[in-house]
Amino acid sequence: MEAKVIYVVSDSTGETAERVTRATLLQFPDHPVRLKVERRVRDRRGLTTILESAAAQNAMIVFTLVRPELRDHFNQQAALLKVxxxxxIGSLISQIGHYLQAxxxxxxxxEMPLSEEYFRRVEAIEFAVKSDDGKEPRNLHKADLVVVGVSRTSKTPLSTYLAGRGLKVANVPLVxxxxxxxxxxxxxxxRVVGLTIDVDQLMDIRKQRLQQLGMPPDANYGLRDHVKAELEYAHAIFRAHPEWMxxxxxxxxxEETATIILDAVKEREELRGLTMPPPRVL
Incomplete structure (x- = not known):
């Protein structure tokens, strides 16, 4: 099956449109699609060039254009070229404007000035890197959250993702x-979040990791008895600390794990009458 083409066009970073499009494509796993992301397109000539290219390929375009004059030009040319x-974002901006009467x-x-929230995210990401995999345990008290779990339970990518939402996150391996x-x-x-996982899935993940590293598949790291013992060790620690999530x-x-954690953290903080740094709106 020949892959169809979808352009993602934005006058900014294109992050929002690309995320939404990729998430939507997950609903069509049997249909190959090539994404072409065009970022920071801020003039009519650039838009026209993209539209002509899309028309020639019988492609579809998903776009986020904030400036009304660019949106109007895009819609006119897209209709003309039958793309x-x-x-x-256009309809959403309009509806929110009507609702807010603004x-x-x-x-x-x-193009907006760098905000305090931006610098907070940068600081959080730097903290996550410095505090990855149990490094600098003396800095754990500075973390908004500390993620703990056995190897290959997604501690590092989860910490990085949450840092991108503005939270200082450290992670500690349970060995x-x-x-x-x-x-x-x-x-x-x-402030502590424990991660657990099904033993069979963890075995599969670790075997893939061993293969990537060129190590023998029968290494302890991927054997069921060893993996099960590690998880039982982690669960014993979790049971000893029922206050941990x-x-x-x-x-x-x-993203799903992060949402579960953020929702739980928000609920806990509200019950305690406190607030944590608000996550970034993507």
């Missing part, structure tokens, strides 16, 4: 018969 297109500023996000750093037990329980990441995407 199938979806406006992800006019939008019509400035692409990439069989190795005592975690004492600093972990000094933290308030609501524990999330089962079996068959969960990073």
């Amino acid at each position: 199938r297109h979806v406006d992800l 006019d939008p500023v019509n400035i692409p996000s990439a 069989l018969d190795v005592e975690p750093p004492s600093e972990l037990y000094e933290l308030p329980g609501y 524990v999330v089962d990441v079996t068959n969960c995407a990073i």
Whole structure:
């Protein structure tokens, strides 16, 4: 089956449109699609060139154009060239404007001044890198959240994702018969998140990792008895600390796990009458 083409066009970074499009394509796993992302398209000539290319390929376009004059030009040319297109943001801007009884500023996000929230995200990402895989345990008290779990339970990508939402996140590996750093037990329980996973899925993940590293498949790291013992060790630690939140990441995407954690954290903080740094709106 020949792959169809979808253009993602934006006058900013294109992150929102690309994310939404890729998420939607997951609903069509048997249909190959090539994405072409065109970022920071800010003049009519650039839009016309893209539209002509899309028309020649019988492609579809998903776009987010904040400036009304660019949206109008795009819609006119798309109709003229008979290019199938979806406006992800124009209608939303209009409806929110009506609801708020206010006019939008019509400035692409990439052109807006850097905010305090932006610098907070940068700081959080730097913290996650420095605090990855149990490094710098003395800094655990500075973390908004500390993620703990055995190897290959997505601690690092989850920490990085949450850091992108503005939270300082450290992660600590739980290694069989190795005592975690004492600093972990000094933290308030609501700041610790334990990760668990189905033993069979963890075995599969680890075997793939062993293959990538060129290691023998019968290494302890991927054997069922060893994997099961590691998980039981982690569960024993979790049971000893019932105040920790524990999330089962079996068959969960990073984004799904992050949403579960963020929702739980928000609920806990509201009950305690506190607030954590608000996550970034994607």
